[in-house]
Amino acid sequence: MTEDHDDFSFEPQPGLPAPLPQGERLLWQGAPTWPAFALSAFRLRGVAIYFLIVALWQAGSAWADGGVASDIAAVVGWTGLLALCALAVLAGLAKVYARTTIYSLTSKRLLIRSGVALPITLNIPLPLIESASLVRSPLGTGSVVLSVAKPNRIAWLALWPSTKPFAFNHPQPMLRALADADKLAPLLAEALSASGSSTTAPAARRAPRPASADVTGRPAGHGPIGLPA
Numbered sequence: 001m002t003e004d005h006d007d008f009s010f011e012p013q014p015g016l017p018a019p020l021p022q023g024e025r026l027l028w029q030g031a032p033t034w035p036a037f038a039l040s041a042f043r044l045r046g047v048a049i050y051f052l053i054v055a056l057w058q059a060g061s062a063w064a065d066g067g068v069a070s071d072i073a074a075v076v077g078w079t080g081l082l083a084l085c086a087l088a089v090l091a092g093l094a095k096v097y098a099r100t101t102i103y104s105l106t107s108k109r110l111l112i113r114s115g116v117a118l119p120i121t122l123n124i125p126l127p128l129i130e131s132a133s134l135v136r137s138p139l140g141t142g143s144v145v146l147s148v149a150k151p152n153r154i155a156w157l158a159l160w161p162s163t164k165p166f167a168f169n170h171p172q173p174m175l176r177a178l179a180d181a182d183k184l185a186p187l188l189a190e191a192l193s194a195s196g197s198s199t200t201a202p203a204a205r206r207a208p209r210p211a212s213a214d215v216t217g218r219p220a221g222h223g224p225i226g227l228p229a
Contacts, residue, residue, distance in 0.1 A: 015102030015113045017121045028105040028187050031098065036141040036177035038094030041161035044087055051083035097161060103175045105184065107191060110146070112162050112173060120158065124173065126195040128152055134185050142181025144188065146173040 012019050015029055038044050055076045062072045096116055104111040110129070113121040130149040136142050145164050148154060156163060156171040164172040178184060 015104040015111065015121075017113070020106060023107075024109075025107045026104065027107060027191060028184055030103050030175070030178050030180055030184060032101055032177040033141050033179050034095045034098035034177075036137060036139045037098045037161075038091050039139070040137070040143070040176055041097070042090045042094045044090055044094075047086060047090060048083065051079060051086070055079040055083075098177075101162065103162075103178075105188060105191060107194065110173075110188075112159070112175075114162055122154065122158060122173075124148065124154075126192055129192060132188055132192070134181060136181075137177070141177045141179055142185075143177060144175040144181060144184060146175075148173070 013026075016026070020026060032041075058075045058079060059072050062075050067075075097114065100116055100119060101112075101114045104113070109126055110124045111121055112124070113119065124146070128149050129146050131147040133145050134142055135145060148170075150170065154171050154173065156168055159171050159173055162174055162176055164174045175181075175184070
């Protein structure tokens with residue numbers, strides 16, 4: 001990784017809060033691509049559509065009330081200004097979160113380092129990963145969605161924004177907006193296979209809309225989820 005992470009200079013290696021134990025190898029590290037991260041995690045497209053609908057509704061209401069062109073333009077202009085401010089704030093947050101997020105795959109576990117004011121590193125042992133799927137984006141990035149074997153559970157707030165949308169009852173980790181998702185998929189399948197079960201990693205097909213493909217499925221294991229010791 002080439003991105004500078006001066007905010008985490010205390011780490012022995014970016015994304016790893018402590019040196020890896022003997023016998024554990026780092027297989028891959030990656031971080032979100034912030035424009036795609038902004039669209040997927042911070043829903044910039046949905047927010048823009050919302051403000052567009054509001055602006056059209058206000059313009060229609062002003063016209064129905066007998067407003068002239070200048071009145072309609074003023075109403076739409078204020079809504080557009082508010083929309084630009086909201087989108088700028090969300091884009092800024094997305095860029096900061098992307099800069100402070102690192103995903104790490106080792107031969108034993110998957111680590112998610114995220115957070116701005118209170119950064120944490122989540123540790124997911126590979127035997128607890130029940131399945132994984134690769135989701136492609138029309139933007140050229142990809143995300144890997146993981147299913148953690150029940151009854152193990154990670155708090156949604158601890159995962160966000162690296163979590164599958166709307167999966168509140170059983171939150172699913174999601175390695176978002178990766179430029180090299182195609183590289184991670186076979187490495188993850190191989191690591192899961194080596195941790196105790198044979199796996200396969202079918203290639204996901206590109207599609208104009210996001211599509212998913214199974215990366216690996218495996219029986220449930222046992223072990224803690226949380227901060228590495």
